[in-house]
Amino acid sequence: MDFGNFHYRQFTRQNNLAIYEQMKRGKVYSYEVIRIRRRRAVEIKGSVYPEREVYPRSEDWGADGFTCCTLTEAHARLHRLQKEEVSAV
Numbered sequence: 001m002d003f004g005n006f007h008y009r010q011f012t013r014q015n016n017l018a019i020y021e022q023m024k025r026g027k028v029y030s031y032e033v034i035r036i037r038r039r040r041a042v043e044i045k046g047s048v049y050p051e052r053e054v055y056p057r058s059e060d061w062g063a064d065g066f067t068c069c070t071l072t073e074a075h076a077r078l079h080r081l082q083k084e085e086v087s088a089v
Helices: 071-088
Strands: 006-014 017-024 027-035 037-039 042-044 047-049 052-054 065-068
Touching: 006 027, 006 071, 017 071, 027 071, 065 071
Parallel strands: none
Antiparallel strands: 006 017, 017 027, 027 065, 037 052, 042 047
């Protein structure tokens, strides 16, 4: 997936949590750990958008999305989010 000047590639996914590599010209700049959300199907001005998975919005960064400098840091963040989800059940 491309956004701005960067290309994002899913590195790993576990249920609704994922790590993405943020790359530019083939070089990894950082890793993003995200909580994947689902958006319901909707019709807007005659166009139908099916149910879909979405990346966190900018305003949700820090709660549903985190930027990490290293893969080790990204895995640690992913594990913390997994523990939060288990304890919330």
